[in-house]
Amino acid sequence: MVRLFAPFLLLSVAASLPAQEVAEFHTGTKFAVKLADSTLLGTGLRTKTFLKVKVYAAGLYVADSAATGSLKGKAGSPELYQQLVNGDFHKSMVMKFLRDVSTSQVRDAFRESLGNAGPNTEAWLAYFNDIKTGQEIVISWVPGTGLTTKVAGAEKSPINDKAFATSVFSIWFGAKPVQDDLKKDLVARAPEVLK
Numbered sequence: 001m002v003r004l005f006a007p008f009l010l011l012s013v014a015a016s017l018p019a020q021e022v023a024e025f026h027t028g029t030k031f032a033v034k035l036a037d038s039t040l041l042g043t044g045l046r047t048k049t050f051l052k053v054k055v056y057a058a059g060l061y062v063a064d065s066a067a068t069g070s071l072k073g074k075a076g077s078p079e080l081y082q083q084l085v086n087g088d089f090h091k092s093m094v095m096k097f098l099r100d101v102s103t104s105q106v107r108d109a110f111r112e113s114l115g116n117a118g119p120n121t122e123a124w125l126a127y128f129n130d131i132k133t134g135q136e137i138v139i140s141w142v143p144g145t146g147l148t149t150k151v152a153g154a155e156k157s158p159i160n161d162k163a164f165a166t167s168v169f170s171i172w173f174g175a176k177p178v179q180d181d182l183k184k185d186l187v188a189r190a191p192e193v194l195k
Contacts, residue, residue: 022059022189029057029096037064038090039193044185046095046178048109056095056137058172060186063090067193075190081183084173085166092140093172101131110171113178117167120159124149124168127156141165 021030024043033040038061046055062071066089074080084091106128114121127149131137135152142148146160147168159165170177177183 024057024059025185027054027057027098029098031057031059031094031096035061035092035094038062038092039064039067041067041190041193042186042188044179044182044188046182054098055101056097058096058182058186059094060084060172061092061094062193065089066091071190071194073194075187075194080187080190080194081173084187085169088141088143088162090140090142091169092138093169095137095139097131097133097135097137100133103129106131106137113171114167118161118164120161120164124159124164127151139168141169 021032022040022043023030024045026045031040031043041060041062043057043059045057047053048055066087070087070089071080071083074083107125110125110128128151131152138150140148146158147165148158149156172178172183172186
């Protein structure tokens with residue numbers, strides 16, 4: 001009799017466990033709920049052109065200490081976006097590419113979004129090369145270290161320039177983001193995470 005009910009017991013326990021991954025709504029691309037001491041705040045899809053070509057699925061992670069500290073209770077407020085741009089806490093943008101993108105396409109897209117962001121712009125843009133479908137770019141602000149960038153698994157030298165990092169995170173969370181619906185989707189879990 002115990003053997004008969006054991007599978008149902010396991011299923012009910014599994015159903016009550018918190019999700020370990022979240023699938024981006026439009027593509028099904030999966031993101032871990034936790035990365036080290038950070039939690040996924042939301043996922044979204046970057047599209048390009050009027051044809052809505054899918055470029056990358058993105059996930060935003062924020063330090064657990066910020067989620068229970070400076071960001072707590074700010075879900076749905078303009079202050080949340082200000083903190084995501086300016087806040088001095090660990091935050092990471094994980095971009096999982098859904099198509100091949102050339103070096104010039106990556107660099108031109110970032111250059112267009114950044115505008116004149118100071119002397120570190122060209123050095124940072126030089127970090128990017130061809131990205132193949134399935135590869136990732138991870139851009140993080142790490143207090144005390146600076147802006148870290150990983151391209152297709154290759155770690156680049158950190159740029160310890162807070163003003164430049166602010167410009168980079170403004171790409172997604174500033175007053176004129178690269179894509180309005182992406183900005184909103186990247187904080188979709190905020191009511192749950194920042195309560």
